[in-house]
Amino acid sequence: MLLDTVLGWFSMDMGIDLGTCTTLVCVRGEGIVLDEPSVVAVRKGTNIVLNNGEAVGLVAREMLGKTPGSISAIRPLKDGIISDFEITEAMLGYFIRKVHGRGGLIRPRMVIAVPSGITAVERRAVIDSAERAGARKVYLVDEPMAAGIGAELPITDPTASMIVDIGGGTTEVAIMSLADIATSESIRIGGNDMDEAVINHLKRTYNLLIGEARAEKVKIQIGSAAPLEEELTMEVAGRDTVSGLPRKIVITSEEIREAIREPIAAIIDAVTAALEKAQPELAADLIDNGMHICGGGSLLREMDTILANATGLKVNRVEDPMSSVARGTSVYMENLDLWKDTTSNGEHGW
Numbered sequence: 001m002l003l004d005t006v007l008g009w010f011s012m013d014m015g016i017d018l019g020t021c022t023t024l025v026c027v028r029g030e031g032i033v034l035d036e037p038s039v040v041a042v043r044k045g046t047n048i049v050l051n052n053g054e055a056v057g058l059v060a061r062e063m064l065g066k067t068p069g070s071i072s073a074i075r076p077l078k079d080g081i082i083s084d085f086e087i088t089e090a091m092l093g094y095f096i097r098k099v100h101g102r103g104g105l106i107r108p109r110m111v112i113a114v115p116s117g118i119t120a121v122e123r124r125a126v127i128d129s130a131e132r133a134g135a136r137k138v139y140l141v142d143e144p145m146a147a148g149i150g151a152e153l154p155i156t157d158p159t160a161s162m163i164v165d166i167g168g169g170t171t172e173v174a175i176m177s178l179a180d181i182a183t184s185e186s187i188r189i190g191g192n193d194m195d196e197a198v199i200n201h202l203k204r205t206y207n208l209l210i211g212e213a214r215a216e217k218v219k220i221q222i223g224s225a226a227p228l229e230e231e232l233t234m235e236v237a238g239r240d241t242v243s244g245l246p247r248k249i250v251i252t253s254e255e256i257r258e259a260i261r262e263p264i265a266a267i268i269d270a271v272t273a274a275l276e277k278a279q280p281e282l283a284a285d286l287i288d289n290g291m292h293i294c295g296g297g298s299l300l301r302e303m304d305t306i307l308a309n310a311t312g313l314k315v316n317r318v319e320d321p322m323s324s325v326a327r328g329t330s331v332y333m334e335n336l337d338l339w340k341d342t343t344s345n346g347e348h349g350w
Contacts, residue, residue: 012099013027013028013111014109014110014111014333015110015328015332015333016110016130016326016329017113017143017323017329018077018114018126019077019080019167019168019325020038020078020080020170020190020192021037021038021075021191021192022036022037022038022168022322023036023038023095025095025326026327026330027330028334032323036056036057037060038057038076038091039056039073039075040060040090041059043072044072053093053094056094057094057095060073061213074087077169079190080114080115080143080167081114081118081169085125088129090133092133093133096108096133096134097134107134107135108135109333110138110139110333111141111330111336112139112140112329113147113328114140115142115170116143116181116184116186117184117188126138127140139336142174143172144163144172144173144176144181144184145174145176145181145328146326146329146332147295147324147328148292149327149328149331150318150323150326150327150331151163151324155179158177158178159285160175160176160282160283160285161292162174162286162289162292163176163291164271164293164295164298165295165298166267166294166295166296166297166298167295168191168192168297169192170186170188171186171187171189171295172185173270173273175275177285183274183279184274185270185277187267187270189267190295191216191295191296194300195215195216195219196215197260198210198215198223202236202251205255208239208240208241208247208249209240210236210237218234218251218256219256220299221234222252222253223257223260223301224301224302225260225264225306226309227302228253228301228302233250233251234250234251235250236248236249236251267297271310271311272310272311286313290313290314290315290316291315293307293315293321294318294321294322294325295325296322298318298321304317
């Protein structure tokens with residue numbers, strides 16, 4: 001333990017929010033030091049990362065949907081879990097090198113946030129990937145717990161704190177008290193499903209094919225979970241499925257809201273399911289404390305309104321909702337001795 005403490009003085013320990021869409025790395029005393037897409041560009045049919053292992057993150061995202069036949073741009077995480085072990089390892093290795101830089105004499109310790117609903121085997125895969133990518137020791141923390149810590153909620157107090165983290169691949173709902181999760185729901189639905197719904201709507205309604213990046217842009221610019229005071233319109237370009245030629249159309253916020261209704265309904269169901277499982281005393285606390293929402297999906301217009309209407313609770317969007325999980329992993333790392341005892345993440349990192 002003493003050796004670990006001494007090594008800790010010389011290594012750049014890091015907290016990582018390993019997301020389906022984006023990976024954020026937080027370092028003690030420095031805050032968020034890396035915020036890049038979880039994308040890797042490889043030579044087709046191999047696991048060889050392009051540009052001598054450097055075609056990761058922002059560089060690789062530029063290639064999404066635009067690659068020639070010889071290159072594949074891959075998202076190695078699907079629904080918050082590792083779907084491609086080797087590519088995840090290459091991606092983590094690149095991010096560690098980028099952050100650790102010249103100070104990489106001693107391998108860093110890492111706290112990695114994972115969806116609360118993943119299996120023991122999936123947890124093991126994250127630990128193995130990180131260790132092989134260069135971590136000295138790996139601790140896993142459930143995403144809602146990390147989000148709660150990062151949002152500075154009073155999760156160690158004997159009162160209910162509720163967090164709804166709407167990510168790209170998963171939505172995590174948890175009610176926490178006394179530094180542990182009292183009840184939680186984890187569903188493999190998030191912002192990516194909304195993008196997919198936009199793609200399907202345009203294909204079905206207008207015979208227009210668009211890519212993931214453009215669908216996400218539509219969602220961000222005119223998407224909403226509830227009616228807007230002033231509805232919006234947007235021009236979107238893609239390929240006509242009938243003629244095969246490029247074409248441009250104008251779409252409205254009403255039709256996009258209708259298109260993404262199903263994933264939003266699934267998120268509301270997860271929130272109400274978690275509330276139904278809560279102990280009466282904790283449920284009573286939430287009348288005063290309300291719920292907090294974070295993650296990229298929480299930025300969708302009127303998401304707070306629709307959750308407030310469905311539950312009757314006040315809904316607060318946390319400050320800087322995209323980085324609350326990463327900030328939480330960093331705080332967790334700083335207070336390892338406190339958290340290791342109060343959560344299920346013992347020395348072995350489970």
